[in-house]
Amino acid sequence: MKKKFQVKIEKNKCKGCGLCIAYCPVKHLVFPKDLNKKGRKYAQVNKENKCIGCGACFLICPDAAVKIYEEK
Amino acid sequence: MKIIYDLPKSLKKVPAHYCPGCGHGIVHRLVAQVVDELNLGKKIIGVAPVGCAVLAYDYWNFDVSEAAHGRALAVATGIKRCLPDNFVFTYQGDGDLASIGLAETIHTANRGENITCVFINNACYGMTGGQMAPTTLLGQKTATTPKGRESEKKEGWPLQISDIIAGLKGVSFVARSSVSNPARVKQTYGYIKQAFGKQIDKKGFSLVEVLSPCPTIWQKTPYKAGRWVEEKMSKVFPLGIIKK
Numbered sequence: 001m002k003k004k005f006q007v008k009i010e011k012n013k014c015k016g017c018g019l020c021i022a023y024c025p026v027k028h029l030v031f032p033k034d035l036n037k038k039g040r041k042y043a044q045v046n047k048e049n050k051c052i053g054c055g056a057c058f059l060i061c062p063d064a065a066v067k068i069y070e071e072k
Numbered sequence: 073m074k075i076i077y078d079l080p081k082s083l084k085k086v087p088a089h090y091c092p093g094c095g096h097g098i099v100h101r102l103v104a105q106v107v108d109e110l111n112l113g114k115k116i117i118g119v120a121p122v123g124c125a126v127l128a129y130d131y132w133n134f135d136v137s138e139a140a141h142g143r144a145l146a147v148a149t150g151i152k153r154c155l156p157d158n159f160v161f162t163y164q165g166d167g168d169l170a171s172i173g174l175a176e177t178i179h180t181a182n183r184g185e186n187i188t189c190v191f192i193n194n195a196c197y198g199m200t201g202g203q204m205a206p207t208t209l210l211g212q213k214t215a216t217t218p219k220g221r222e223s224e225k226k227e228g229w230p231l232q233i234s235d236i237i238a239g240l241k242g243v244s245f246v247a248r249s250s251v252s253n254p255a256r257v258k259q260t261y262g263y264i265k266q267a268f269g270k271q272i273d274k275k276g277f278s279l280v281e282v283l284s285p286c287p288t289i290w291q292k293t294p295y296k297a298g299r300w301v302e303e304k305m306s307k308v309f310p311l312g313i314i315k316k
Contacts, residue, residue: 005076006073012087013087015091015092015093016092017092017093017287017294018093018293018294018295019093019294019295019298022295023253023254040092053076055076055077055254056254058077059098059254059257059258060098060253060254060257061097061098062088062090062092062093062094062095062096062097062098063087063088063090063092063097064079064083064088064097064100064101066077067075067077067078067079068075068076068077069073069074069075069076070073070074070075070076071073072073072074
């Protein structure tokens, strides 16, 4: 069975640098139109779950806002 | 659901004050990961610098001391000699380590003190507004070199700290890496872990230089700043293990 993964990004920790979006190999992350509590853009996941669990977004995130889970 | 990429326990769960895209946050996380993995939690003592990372102690869950500008390695020497069973590391920027603290750096390395140093090189003074640092590249425009850094009879050449340190006898490990893309972040993690390993084995001074993007001062987007590190900076400062 194919493994499924889930990316969770803390909305209010994110500063909207866009590095996770730039380095995601499957283009799973996007900027939504609204802003977070600090008035900054923030990265969120797309509706359709395409995550392959490579961890690129976790590694490059400068604000430690990303966590990746494996679905059972 | 099982978590596969989790944040280290040695990193506090508070938002950092750094600019978007700054490399400091990544290196803070890597240091915390190494401390967790080597199980140094209660034995480690860090020394914070003066510079952008002056508030580093707000983000780590272990003991951190603060030092005067450039004197982090001198403070670390004192701590290590009083508490030889503890592990001591310094976390310094290029203005701190390569400019005002150059004497402390060279002599601590030359004495072969059993200390690990994490050196963040972003080719400018980030906190004070982007003045020229000793590590600024030739032709790079900064607040104090508005026409670009010139070499002869003016500002000189970029200072190759890691190569100078690697030439000294008391040094056990010197490596240079960057945090410009996910693969390089993994490489940096490996180097920091090896450097801490040298301290555990009591082999002598170890230094890891990390080329870090500064998007605010370089006036680039975070992604383009990372590309600039890859394309320009790593040509002047070649990446890899320099001394092992």
